[in-house]
Amino acid sequence: MTQRFGKLAVRAGILATMALTALPAVIAQAAEPIKIGFSMALTGGLAGNGKAALAAMQIWEEEVNAKGGLIGRPVQLVYYDDQSSGATVPGIYTKLLDVDKVDIVMSGYSTAAIAPALPIVIQRKMLFQTLLGFNMNSEYKYDRYFSMIPAGPDAIHNFTKGFVETAMALDPKPKSIAIVALDAEFPKRAADGLKDNLKNTGMKIVYDRSYPPSTVDFLPVMRAVQAAKPDIVYMVSYPVDSAGLVRAAREVGLNARMVGGGMVGPQLGTFKAAMGPALNNMVIWDTYVPEKTLNFPGIDQLLAKYQPVAAKLGIDPLGFYVPPLAYTNMQILEQAITAVGKIDQGALADYMHKHTFKTVLGDVKFDKYGEWAEERLILVQYRGIKDNNIEQFKQPGTQVILYPKQFKSGDIVTPFNK
């Protein structure tokens, strides 16, 4: 009898524990969800990064809901495809705010989606966390804007600061530089910032040309660069052009000491695998690579969840670039809502301005205009890439961090064609 009673008591105890554990989730399911609305590039030229960002945000959504939601409410992502076109964005945000009645708005991927959304968001006094927008709040100075690009307060100059510092640390000091930039807003701004940073370095600009987005053959560009005999070559480009520039640099046997810069593309897994050994010795900006100095808590778990999803969706298989940034945005929102305890746009913005957030990209703190308080772009050099196997890029040592000092994992190797 006592034995039977004991078994019953154990079973009741297990049931009670299960019920208590599940209770927050049940309550969260019953409550009205916190709707987080945004546009996202799911088709069009930016869709590769847009889909990768969405995948990371959905991982966060699943995790939070599994834990019982935020402040007792489940979270729900409400998003529409902006087709990589800014023209669709104002309509999407009007619908999100007026029809879907979302609680929070965030940006889609990159400047193209952020710029057209900003006036609407400002008019409605909404909190606005953005993803990879370059220097977007410098004109508006909107106090509820928070940027997810680790370029720091002076993005235009910070974007090329590491490259110039690394170049000037070479022995002997370089005397000349060639600048090749895509004819588009971001590359032009980056090139302008570079020229400012080059003042007082004594480096002479021996080639400074932009190329149109429709360029197919980059050999003439690289031959003209080679003919100018620069010590350093800085290129700022978008993915298809970056591939053309890397190939052309190898084909003409570019003999500069340091080559790379602000290229967009090498941050993506498919690009790394396609270019393989051609990337060796290139020095390129990045936001995250799997070096031990950047092994922040949670980043490995995020990538372990993301990579199988990416394989199914046919998106960036490594996920080093956009997913950690998109996920970090969500972590910051989660920490702010939990601390504030309610959805109050002003209170959330105040909290975000005053606190430091623990994220998968390390500690994040914002300045008064919502940019990262400290610049934290990294400069990596590709080393020892043997073939086109993507797995090698998951290993430390293939993308050595040269800058900044606190994350440095190796010294630069020169020249480019070594």
Next chain:
Amino acid sequence: MEPDLGLLLNAIVSGLLLGGFYALATMGLTIAFGMLDVVNIAHPTFIILGAFATYLLSMQTGLDPVLACIILLPLFFLFGRYFYDLYYRLFERRGDSAISGLAFFFGILFVFEVSLSMLFGPEQRQIDVPYAWTSFSIGLVDFPLRMVVPCLLALAAFAAITAFFRFTFIGRAVAAVGQDEEALRFVGINPLRIKRLAFGLSLLMAGLAGGGLLLIQPVDPWSGHTFIGRVFAICILGGLASMRGTLVAALLFGVLENMTATYIGPAWSPAVAFGLLLLTLAVRPQGLFAR
């Protein structure tokens, strides 16, 4: 910039190689737009479709992309042949082919782009073949194989299609169908049958260009946008219905683009190339090789 013979020769040769690819990309449009009067604005998207089909076959079988592309040519031809049937039933039969047809192909462009994105994802695709990283030199001039192979494909396709138009009865009928359908009927040929065949050839050429493009650069579903302006400009500059004109105009475009990129700056390349188009049309509105 200092005078440098190597730089000059390389600018000319790389321009010719690039122009060769432009010719490959435009020959199909010359058939559709120049000969059949079908404003196929989706032609570059069909090139990208060819690139993705080649990518798929090559990745599944390990075949060289050029070989994979050649194996797929009959499929591109059949696709074009039946696609023209659809276009004919919807528009041309009703005498409604000008503006509605243009809108149709504009719609097709988006449908195929989104379909490719759904099937393959938005990431860029490229096949890594060892020779795509190889160059050989003759004197001061470099010949990167990733540009040489598409150019050779273009020359082979040009020779084959020119011979077909000149020496076969069906080929001559294709060349004639855009000019005078009635005359074709008088000699007992069904113009619709000839147009189907011609549009099949047009998409076959697009497929071949897709295989060539895969060697030159990575492709994504939207890569065709880069070529829309160029292929129409080359087709018009060449005289619309002339294969010889297309080849010459494409080579001219390529050389002008690369010479400008080398000596003035790449930002000026499109302005100079399209400036040539405007100048030619002002002096010779029918294009370089119009009949």
